[in-house]
Every structure is written in C-alpha cells, then in structure tokens.
Amino acid sequence: MIQKLDGRQSSVSGIQLTGRLPWDAALTAAGRKYTREPNDENAAALLAERRRSAAEDVRLQVELGFDFVTDGGVGQTDLFSPYLDAVDGIKKGGNIDRYPGTRNSYYHVPLVDGKIGPPGATVKSRFFLGESEGVKKKAILPSPVAFALACENNHYSDRVGIARDFTALLGEEVRELASEGYEFVQLTECFLTSPRFATRVTKELKESFAEALDEIFQGYKGRSAVYFHSSDCSELLDQALDSAVTDVGFDFNTPVTALPPSMSKSLLLGLQNTTRKLPADFLADEVEILAKRFGDLTTELGDWVDGEVWLCPSQDYDGLQTYSQGVARLRNLGGALKALRGMN
Amino acid sequence: MTDPLFPTMDIGSGPRDPGLVGLLTSKEIAPDQVARVEAFISKVGPGLVERYRKLAALPAPERKGTEEFLTELAVVALDRMGYHWSFDLEWPRTEMVDWEAADVGGFSKSDEWQHSYGFRFWKPSEVAGEISYNGSQRHVEELARVSKYSSKEVRFPITDPHCEIRANDNLYYYGRALGAERDEVLASLQADHEATMEFARKVSLQRVKELSNHLQGKTVAVQYDNFIVAGEEKEFDKGLLKRQKLDAPSYIEALREITPNLPNVRYFIHNCLQDYSLYVPYLLEVPRLEKFCFEMSSHDTDRLGTTSDVRVGPGFESLKAFKEYGIRKGQAVGVGVASTYEGATAPDPEIVRDRILYAVEVLDDPWKVQPVLDCGQRNLSLQTMWEIGVAVHKGRDLALQAIGKRDGIDVTPYLTGGAPS
Numbered sequence: 001m002i003q004k005l006d007g008r009q010s011s012v013s014g015i016q017l018t019g020r021l022p023w024d025a026a027l028t029a030a031g032r033k034y035t036r037e038p039n040d041e042n043a044a045a046l047l048a049e050r051r052r053s054a055a056e057d058v059r060l061q062v063e064l065g066f067d068f069v070t071d072g073g074v075g076q077t078d079l080f081s082p083y084l085d086a087v088d089g090i091k092k093g094g095n096i097d098r099y100p101g102t103r104n105s106y107y108h109v110p111l112v113d114g115k116i117g118p119p120g121a122t123v124k125s126r127f128f129l130g131e132s133e134g135v136k137k138k139a140i141l142p143s144p145v146a147f148a149l150a151c152e153n154n155h156y157s158d159r160v161g162i163a164r165d166f167t168a169l170l171g172e173e174v175r176e177l178a179s180e181g182y183e184f185v186q187l188t189e190c191f192l193t194s195p196r197f198a199t200r201v202t203k204e205l206k207e208s209f210a211e212a213l214d215e216i217f218q219g220y221k222g223r224s225a226v227y228f229h230s231s232d233c234s235e236l237l238d239q240a241l242d243s244a245v246t247d248v249g250f251d252f253n254t255p256v257t258a259l260p261p262s263m264s265k266s267l268l269l270g271l272q273n274t275t276r277k278l279p280a281d282f283l284a285d286e287v288e289i290l291a292k293r294f295g296d297l298t299t300e301l302g303d304w305v306d307g308e309v310w311l312c313p314s315q316d317y318d319g320l321q322t323y324s325q326g327v328a329r330l331r332n333l334g335g336a337l338k339a340l341r342g343m344n
Numbered sequence: 345m346t347d348p349l350f351p352t353m354d355i356g357s358g359p360r361d362p363g364l365v366g367l368l369t370s371k372e373i374a375p376d377q378v379a380r381v382e383a384f385i386s387k388v389g390p391g392l393v394e395r396y397r398k399l400a401a402l403p404a405p406e407r408k409g410t411e412e413f414l415t416e417l418a419v420v421a422l423d424r425m426g427y428h429w430s431f432d433l434e435w436p437r438t439e440m441v442d443w444e445a446a447d448v449g450g451f452s453k454s455d456e457w458q459h460s461y462g463f464r465f466w467k468p469s470e471v472a473g474e475i476s477y478n479g480s481q482r483h484v485e486e487l488a489r490v491s492k493y494s495s496k497e498v499r500f501p502i503t504d505p506h507c508e509i510r511a512n513d514n515l516y517y518y519g520r521a522l523g524a525e526r527d528e529v530l531a532s533l534q535a536d537h538e539a540t541m542e543f544a545r546k547v548s549l550q551r552v553k554e555l556s557n558h559l560q561g562k563t564v565a566v567q568y569d570n571f572i573v574a575g576e577e578k579e580f581d582k583g584l585l586k587r588q589k590l591d592a593p594s595y596i597e598a599l600r601e602i603t604p605n606l607p608n609v610r611y612f613i614h615n616c617l618q619d620y621s622l623y624v625p626y627l628l629e630v631p632r633l634e635k636f637c638f639e640m641s642s643h644d645t646d647r648l649g650t651t652s653d654v655r656v657g658p659g660f661e662s663l664k665a666f667k668e669y670g671i672r673k674g675q676a677v678g679v680g681v682a683s684t685y686e687g688a689t690a691p692d693p694e695i696v697r698d699r700i701l702y703a704v705e706v707l708d709d710p711w712k713v714q715p716v717l718d719c720g721q722r723n724l725s726l727q728t729m730w731e732i733g734v735a736v737h738k739g740r741d742l743a744l745q746a747i748g749k750r751d752g753i754d755v756t757p758y759l760t761g762g763a764p765s
Contacts, residue, residue, distance in 0.1 A: 195622065
C-alpha cells in the first residue's frame with residue numbers, strides 16, 4: 001500500500017502495540033486495594049477489572065484500526081511479573097530496578113534460585129483475549145536474554161544457562177498461545193545493548209540470541225517478532241534478521257540505516273516516543289509529526305524492505321504515561337495511520 | 345570535619361506505619377496499630393510511650409504537636425540504635441517530592457495515578473510553567489525541630505534538583521525545547537537540563553542558604569537524594585553531551601551549583617537503584633562533596649566473605665570506580681550494608697562486617713568507608729527497622745575490631761558501646 005504524503009512516498013502496513021497500555025482509574029483502584037488487603041475478595045475484584053479493562057483496550061484498538069490487538073498487558077505489572085513465584089526456580093526478588101532509558105518505570109527483579117521450570121498456571125492465565133472474537137490476537141513476552149540479564153542469579157554458573165532454560169519455557173508458552181489462536185507473538189529485548197548491563201553481557205550470551213529466537217518459535221505458524229527498545233540495537237540486527245522471526249522491530253534509538261541494503265522480514269518501527277509525556281500543544285500536533293516521520297523514514301529506506309512496515313509506539317505507555325495521556329497518544333497513532341493512508 | 349571511624353547513617357525515610365504517620369491525618373488509629381507502635385517505642389524511647397498513647401487516643405482535630413512528637417521519636421530512635429547522625433526519619437513528610445507543588449512555582453500536582461511498579465502507583469507533579477521559589481519555611485522549621493531534640497549533627501535530606509525534574513513530568517521546558525529542536529532525544533535532554541539548572545539555582549540553592557542562616561553555630565550535613573540518576577544512560581553519553589555543548593552531565597552541573605561554600609554546611613549525596621559507575625568520574629570532581637552514599641547490599645549475596653566473588657552486584661562493582669578515579673582526602677563512600685527493600689530482613693552482623701571490610705579492601709583505607717543503609721525503610725515495619733539497626737551496629741563493631749587488630753589501632757573509642765540487642 002503506497003501513499004503520497006507531501007511529496008514523500010510512504011507505505012504503512014498498519015499500527016500495533018509494542019508494550020503495555022496504562023491502567024485506567026478503576027483497574028488502578030482495584031490493584032491498589034488488592035495491595036493493601038491481598039484477600040480472595042479483592043483478588044476476584046482485580047480479576048474482574050482486568051477482564052473489563054482488557055475488553056476496553058481491545059475495543060479501542062479495533063476502533064483505531066489496529067490489525068493485531070493485545071489485551072493492553074493488563075495481566076502483568078511489568079515484563080517479568082507473571083513469572084515471579086509462578087515458575088520453578090524464579091522468585092519475586094526483594095528489589096526493584098529501573099527499565100533502561102525510562103524516566104520512572106520500574107520492575108521487580110526476578111530472583112533465580114533454582115533450575116527454571118515450565119510455565120505455571122499464573123503464566124498461562126495472564127492474557128485476557130480469550131473472549132475476544134473476530135480479532136487477530138497479539139501477545140508480548142520478554143526475550144530470554146532480557147530476563148537473563150535482569151535477574152539476580154543465585155543458581156546458574158552463568159547467565160547463558162538462565163537464558164537457555166528461559167528459552168525452553170518461552171517455547172512452551174508460544175505453543176500454548178498458538179493453541180489459543182494467537183497469531184502474533186513479540187519478544188521484547190531492552191537490556192542487551194543497554195550500557196547499564198554491559199558488565200553482564202558476555203560474548204556467549206550475545207551469540208546465543210538468534211539461536212534462542214529459532215528455538216522459541218520452532219513450529220509456530222503465526223507471525224513472530226523480536227522488538228528492541230531503549231538503546232541502539234544496530235549490532236544485533238544481523239542476528240535478528242538471520243533468525244526465524246518474521247518481523248524485526250526497534251525504536252527511535254536505532255537508525256534505520258543500520259539495516260542491511262535488503263531485507264525480507266517485516267519491520268516494526270517504534271517512532272512514537274512514549275518514554276515521556278507530551279505537552280498539550282504537541283499532543284495536538286503529534287498525528288502530523290508521526291505521519292511525517294514515518295514518511296521520511298520509509299522514503300529513506302526505499303526498496304530495502306520487502307516486507308511490511310508498521311508504525312508503533314516506542315515501548316510501553318504504562319509507567320510512563322497517565323491513562324488519559326496514554327489513550328490520547330494511542331489515538332494519535334491511529335490518526336497517523338489514517339493520515340498515511342490518505343484517509344484524512 | 346573529622347568523623348569517627350565507620351560512622352553509621354540511616355539513609356532515608358522511616359517506616360510509614362499507619363499507627364505513626366496516621367497521627368498526621370484525620371484517620372483514627374486502630375488498637376492493633378497502637379499496640380505495634382507502642383512495642384517499638386518501648387524499645388527506643390520508653391519515656392515517649394505515654395505521649396504516644398494520648399495522641400493516638402485523641403480525635404484527629406484535637407491532636408496537637410504531632411510533628412514535634414514524631415521528630416523527637418525519630419531522633420531518640422536513631423540515637424538508641426547507635427546512628428551517628430540525626431534526622432526526623434521524614435515521618436512528618438509524605439513523600440520525597442511532595443512539597444514542591446506547594447513551594448515551587450511552576451509545579452502542580454497531577455490528579456491521575458501513574459504506575460510505578462508492582463501494584464504501586466503514584467501521582468507525579470507536573471512542571472507546567474517557569475520554575476520559581478515561593479520562599480517556604482518548611483526546611484527551616486524541620487531543621488529547628490530536629491536540632492531541638494538532637495545532640496548530634498543533623499543530617500538534612502533534600503531531594504536533588506535532577507531528581508525533582510525527572511521524577512516528575514517536565515512538560516513546560518520539554519515543550520519549549522521541542523519547539524526549537526526536532527530531535528526528540530536531544531530536546532528531552534536539553535529540557536531536563538534547563539529545568540534542572542533552574543530548579544538548582546532558584547530552589548535548591550535558596551533552601552541550603554536558608555538552612556545555613558539558621559544553624560546557630562551548629563553544623564548540618566545536607567544530603568541530596570536522587571533515586572533517578574543511576575538509570576539515566578543518555579545523560580552520560582559523551583556524544584550527546586557534546587551535542588548539548590555540556591562539559592558534564594546535568595546531574596553533576598547541578599551538584600556544583602547547589603554545594604556552595606557556606607559556614608558549617610557539609611554536603612553528602614545518596615543515590616539508589618544500582619549502577620553508579622557511569623558518573624563516579626564526574627562526581628569525584630565536584631568540590632565540597634564529602635560523602636557518596638549508595639545502595640549496595642540489595643544485589644549482594646548473603647554469603648560471608650570479603651572477596652569480589654562474594655561481594656557482588658552493581659553497587660559493589662561501582663565501588664571499584666572510586667578507587668580507579670581517586671577518591672580525595674576527606675571524601676568517603678557510604679556503603680549500603682543492609683538492604684531496605686520491601687520484604688527485607690535484618691542481615692547477619694557478620695555479613696555487615698564483611699561488606700565493610702570488603703569496601704575497606706577495595707578503597708584501601710578504612711577512613712574512606714562509611715556504613716549506611718541501602719535506602720529508606722518506608723516499606724519496612726518498625727520492628728524490622730529496629731532489627732536492622734541492631735544488626736548494622738553489631739556488624740560495624742565487628743568490622744572495627746577486625747580493623748583494629750589488623751592495623752594495630754585502638755578502636756575502643758569508636759565502638760558503638762551499649763548498642764541494643
């Protein structure tokens with residue numbers, strides 16, 4: 001689908017989420033209440049709010065023209081939370097840490113204190129698209145290397161071993177998701193090229209990345225992506241492009257010129273910077289800015305990309321945006337899609 | 345200023361037990377909350393139990409002198425546990441950045457929750473206009489309250505300007521920068537730098553000057569707290585610094601601004617959330633900064649030992665940078681010897697000892713090591729705070745004895761002496 005925008009050639013395949021949406025007031029209230037009093041009644045209320053909120057998030061994405069929809073990530077409080085105390089060998093650590101490149105967004109550090117086992121019930125029940133019909137379902141999981149780098153290791157002799165066993169766990173999750181009709185699974189990697197984690201990255205860990213992607217998606221018939229954010233992932237692109245995933249994505253920290261002269265995979269471009277809130281004046285202009293930015297970049301790409309090119313938020317809205325701003329910016333993404341498709 | 349060998353310091357806000365901080369609200373204090381707080385006060389200051397009981401029993405509008413009571417209790421508790429500095433455990437405050445909406449022009453409080461971590465949410469302030477200072481007396485009043493009850497040097501916590509800007513939503517300056525700079529990353533950095541320096545000059549600097557005018561001959565250790573800076577990778581990127589025409593990251597530039605040479609004012613900093621190595625080289629060059637207090641234990645092992653394969657984690661890794669870049673005479677590293685995260689329990693005293701001894705080994709000088717807590721204890725119970733205090737001081741005394749034996753120093757004058765058990 002090729003369109004003209006102010007003389008620039010642009011081709012947009014669609015828009016899709018690359019991370020979580022923020023929680024609305026009712027879901028936040030249920031979460032806060034559950035924290036204060038973690039009893040069965042409040043757990044049931046939180047579960048009900050998660051279902052309601054997921055349905056709202058799906059409705060919004062459909063309204064805005066998303067082809068693949070997620071549940072907004074309502075079943076998890078960060079990338080790793082579903083695994084904590086739900087998988088053999090992985091406990092909720094005492095610490096929190098900050099996502100690289102974000103202003104004020106944190107995660108509970110996973111504590112690995114034994115051999116990592118298969119996904120438990122909590123992991124399997126964290127997605128809330130079960131009742132959504134007539135939509136193409138997308139799920140977002142952590143990359144095994146991101147997990148291996150972020151955790152506290154009290155068991156394995158090195159982090160390659162952690163990544164290997166977490167890879168097996170993710171493979172099982174992907175098969176489970178396939179059986180539930182998920183047509184798109186994305187792995188998120190935001191630690192491997194972060195300067196903060198440089199001392200934990202070994203040559204072996206880096207080299208294990210593509211192999212892990214192949215193993216996780218072995219036999220999976222749907223679309224699969226690895227998505228990088230928060231730092232320049234140029235050095236990892238070759239591995240990602242050589243792997244079995246169908247889509248590769250990155251945010252504005254990686255220049256598109258880092259891509260090889262030709263590539264057959266589809267591309268997720270995280271051009272909407274969601275790492276901080278936008279002032280009101282710029283919120284109003286964001287549709288035009290996004291459409292222009294996408295047009296400029298795809299013109300720069302020219303014929304390099306044979307696959308589809310998607311416009312995406314750079315990462316989660318959750319933790320970085322309040323609900324009202326998150327929704328406003330999601331609508332701007334939808335507006336940019338319309339503009340690029342010449343529908344305005 | 346010469347401190348004793350291994351002076352200990354509680355680093356941040358105390359447990360937010362509803363039986364204590366509830367005194368400042370309109371809420372009633374439940375009997376079980378009263379009992380819990382009484383048990384704590386009985387250990388740290390039995391003479392205050394009766395006053396607490398009376399305050400807790402009063403209907404909220406009739407409670408008078410609550411801030412005074414909380415301050416006195418904090419000072420007494422820290423003293424009883426053996427800490428070298430006094431402060432009010434931030435009990436009369438609600439959170440680090442809460443005052444700003446009232447005291448700083450340009451700041452306004454958001455009415456929407458934003459996710460922090462787990463099921464924790466908060467309402468950030470927004471920088472919605474040009475920063476100015478309304479001349480609040482809160483700091484001066486807090487200093488006076490603590491000084492009234494403390495015979496020790498007061499450590500005064502002030503949220504660092506860099507943290508104030510980045511923990512909140514800097515919309516005004518970001519909007520201005522976006523209008524002039526197309527590159528959002530650069531605009532973001534420029535906006536935060538400009539707002540940080542404005543906050544430093546117009547607010548933080550004024551606050552520290554106000555404090556210095558009310559010391560009445562005493563010395564105060566101003567501690568600038570920042571829980572954001574360790575993750576700000578882009579601020580320390582040399583290429584981006586060059587594009588901004590900055591010699592040093594804005595965190596460092598602001599520190600230079602807010603540490604003026606004032607009589608009887610010392611300067612400490614506290615950072616948490618892990619890897620400090622990116623900015624240690626800059627930090628050591630800031631004049632008048634005496635102590636750098638960091639979270640170190642949270643990612644450490646609980647095994648005994650004084651070698652780098654046992655004392656691990658980004659905090660202890662960063663310690664090596666101080667040695668590499670050369671810590672100056674009169675400077676010391678505050679080594680977090682006890683984790684204070686939600687769910688933390690008191691470390692064994694022997695672990696505390698080994699963390700101190702490892703730091704001495706790395707820095708090659710016991711006078712450059714100061715045992716501190718990793719961070720504030722707001723998510724812990726009063727009982728855990730007590731147990732951590734006991735363990736830290738036992739461990740600190742064990743380390744003193746080991747150093748005394750090794751170096752042939754008489755450490756008796758420095759022992760906590762009478763540390764509770």
